[in-house]
Amino acid sequence: MPEPIVIFDDVSYAYPGTEELALRGVSLEIQAGEYVAILGLNGAGKTTLGLCVNGVIPTMLGGELTGTVTVAGLNVIEYPVREMAKVVGMVFDNPEFQMSQMSVAEEVALGLENAGVPYEDMKRIIPETLELVGLSGYEERSPLGLSGGQQQRLAIAAVLAMKPNILIMDEPTSNLDPIGKQEVFDMAAKLNRERGMTVIVIEHEVEVMARYADRVIVLDKGRVIMNGTPDDIFTRVTELATLNLRVPEAARVATLLAEKDLWQGPVPIRTEPAITAVNELLGATHA
Numbered sequence: 492m493p494e495p496i497v498i499f500d501d502v503s504y505a506y507p508g509t510e511e512l513a514l515r516g517v518s519l520e521i522q523a524g525e526y527v528a529i530l531g532l533n534g535a536g537k538t539t540l541g542l543c544v545n546g547v548i549p550t551m552l553g554g555e556l557t558g559t560v561t562v563a564g565l566n567v568i569e570y571p572v573r574e575m576a577k578v579v580g581m582v583f584d585n586p587e588f589q590m591s592q593m594s595v596a597e598e599v600a601l602g603l604e605n606a607g608v609p610y611e612d613m614k615r616i617i618p619e620t621l622e623l624v625g626l627s628g629y630e631e632r633s634p635l636g637l638s639g640g641q642q643q644r645l646a647i648a649a650v651l652a653m654k655p656n657i658l659i660m661d662e663p664t665s666n667l668d669p670i671g672k673q674e675v676f677d678m679a680a681k682l683n684r685e686r687g688m689t690v691i692v693i694e695h696e697v698e699v700m701a702r703y704a705d706r707v708i709v710l711d712k713g714r715v716i717m718n719g720t721p722d723d724i725f726t727r728v729t730e731l732a733t734l735n736l737r738v739p740e741a742a743r744v745a746t747l748l749a750e751k752d753l754w755q756g757p758v759p760i761r762t763e764p765a766i767t768a769v770n771e772l773l774g775a776t777h778a
């Protein structure tokens with residue numbers, strides 16, 4: 492049995508100068524190659540959890556951390572900051588703010604330079620990485636002239652160039668249009684499936700997570716309150732509604748119908764199976 496790539500063991504955390512805990516007794520494990528969605532209301536601790544995985548907490552931000560966070564076999568407090576970028580890459584919601592260079596190639600080169608990667612290697616890694624995110628041929632373009640979806644894929648390329656084992660995306664598409672969202676999620680799914688990349692996505696779009704995630708972890712006021720497969724979690728419709736969290740529309744509608752005995756069988760969480768099931772139901776009614 493392989494070791495999980497991320498282990499939180501009873502982790503609590505308070506930001507510097509605060510009393511209130513942003514994480515409270517969090518214990519969880521993430522296996523290498525898993526695609527995990529983190530859900531929760533504003534302030535639930537999702538970003539804080541991500542920053543613990545990439546070691547920014549506590550190495551750079553300080554604060555009070557108790558319990559242990561183990562990433563790829565090492566306690567995060569023991570990781571040199573430079574090494575961490577080779578293990579975990581994290582991207583945030585506003586790709587534009589993550590761009591600082593004149594060209595797409597330079598944007599990808601920045602992290603490599605900081606990590607002391609030789610120029611000869613960079614010449615190979617940059618086009619390889621741009622290809623991975625579908626930005627081949629954009630090397631000399633200005634990052635600010637790209638679409639939002641392309642900018643986000645560039646931000647992801649910049650972290651992927653370091654060949655991390657884990658990609659964390661913190662609401663990566665909240666500033667993107669539907670096409671941009673699709674581009675980013677399709678790309679992450681491809682990296683996960685074809686390259687075995689461990690993907691952790693902090694996300695409000697439950698439909699998308701129902702489609703892609705292997706597992707869903709729900710945080711509330713710094714605690715893990717649910718942890719299971721998308722089917723386990725998204726069919727707990729009433730519980731999630733009490734928490735003010737959305738569930739996929741398919742699950743919501745099927746649950747409403749089930750309450751009136753108009754839906755038999757399992758509650759679907761994805762749209763396509765729900766449509767098939769409705770068609771079958773209608774077919775059965777007509778027969």
Ligand SMILES: Nc1ncnc2c1ncn2[C@@H]1O[C@H](COP(=O)(O)OP(=O)(O)OP(=O)(O)O)[C@@H](O)[C@H]1O
Binds near residue numbers: 506509535536539
């Ligand atoms: N730099 C900081 N200093 C002090 N407190 C902070 C800091 N960042 C976050 N917090 C607090 O920690 C708690 C968890 O915040 P966090 O940003 O992890 O939530 P979140 O789930 O990512 O929310 P959102 O959906 O709004 O992004 C909140 O109570 C927040 O106010």
Ligand SMILES: [Mg+2]
Binds near residue numbers: 537538539661
């Ligand atoms: Mg956040």
